[in-house]
Amino acid sequence: MRQSTLFKWITGLLEIGLGIPVLGASIILAFNWIPLLIMLCLHIITLVLARRDQTDLKGSVLGIVTSIVGIIPFVGMAMHLATGFLLLKDASNLSKVESKKLKHIRNFNKIERTYEYNLQPYIDRNFNIAPDTNFLMLFHELLTKLHRQTSAQIAINPIVFYELEGLKLSNDIDTVKKAQRAFDVIELYQVDERLYWLERVRNDNIKNPSNDEQILLSVQRAILEQQKIIFATHDKGARILARELKIPVVNPIKDQRNEPFHDSVDQEIKEQKQIP
Secondary structure (H helix, E strand, O other): OOHHHHHHHHHHHHHHHHHOOOHHHHHHHHOOOHHHHHHHHHHHHHHHHHHHHOOOOHHHHHHHHHHHHOOOOOHHHHHHHHHHHHHHHHHHHHHHHHHHHHHHHHHHHHHHHHHHHHHHHHHHOOOEEEEOHHHHHHOHHHHHHHHHHOOOOEEEOHHHHHHHHHHOOOOOHHHHHHHHHHHHHHHHHHHOOOEEEOOOOOOOOOOOOOHHHHHHHHHHHHHHOOOOEEEEOOOHHHHHHHHHOOOOEOOOOOOHHHOOHHHHHHHHHHHHHOOO
């Protein structure tokens, strides 16, 4: 939970407490109005944190006003309650959003660990990784980790490079950042001489092939030339097409074959070489 959300919960509950008839007034009078000064400070802190986190400021602004005019009987009580409910409503909405984001992050991390687990047997057999555009953008941290911890190389089709160039010009800031990180990965492998380019392949039997088809055809050609390559994509359609072409592809779910996996890898290579 972000600090701004936590402070909204705290200030909201305190405001509700101060807005309770008799009880709230008794607390304020018993401590010579000091609670209003404390609430003023807390609302200012919450406002600063909310502005930093780019969340709603209305509750904190109203809380500052309430702390100033809270000395007025009845008016102060009503404003304490209104401020408290506004802050609690905002905090509740933020908590739901943050919970969804946290769940998304956990699911993503689980998928990333699964990709790493399923890639390892291929890397152990000196397979190189051929990531497509979305895998480079989404799992740049995994590819960076594999660069650091293994001797794996990556094979890039020029189409992937040009797709990333186009995505750098996107109006979506998040997309631009992911494309930049993908380039960071490519450069990391290039500087260490662990990057090579796949040859662009044409197939006269396919009219107007998509980028995915062109990328997979180049991977297939490399395999026919006896290169060991595992295709990495987070696109389900691309994975299905890769399997149809007898191209090894890393799965986002735990691959049970990874226990006795090493024998099956050699069989896959033999099957790939038999592609007409």
